[in-house]
Amino acid sequence: MAALALTVVPVATGLTLDTSAVTATALGDTAPCGSNRFLYVFNGDASSKTVTVNTPGTVSGVAIANVAVTVAAGKTAAIPLTNIFRGADGRASITYDSVTAVKVACFELGT
Secondary structure: OEEOOEEEEOOOOOOOHHHHOEEOOOOOEEEEOOOOEEEEEEEOOOOOEEEEEOOOOEEOOEEOOOEEEEEOOOOEEEEEOOHHHOOOOOEEEEEEOOOOOEEEEEEEEOO
């Protein structure tokens, strides 16, 4: 798994999201969790892709379901990385059904 870096989106100037994106890793990626953070996903392939964010917590001993987001061909998605996804290392664990033409980045909205 690759550790995605956190990029802060400046309030005064904004940011072009796609210029910060990197190729998704076949074995998955990790990203820091917290308020105002999100995973940007661009699917440049001709088929849809499913991005799954692991939810390691439980409620009354029952596992919380992972979040799976389908990103259509040629589209982008923003997936919130709230603390519900925080693993023991403070990072979310992210996997992809395929990484062909998929680019990702982790952002935090500036305050």
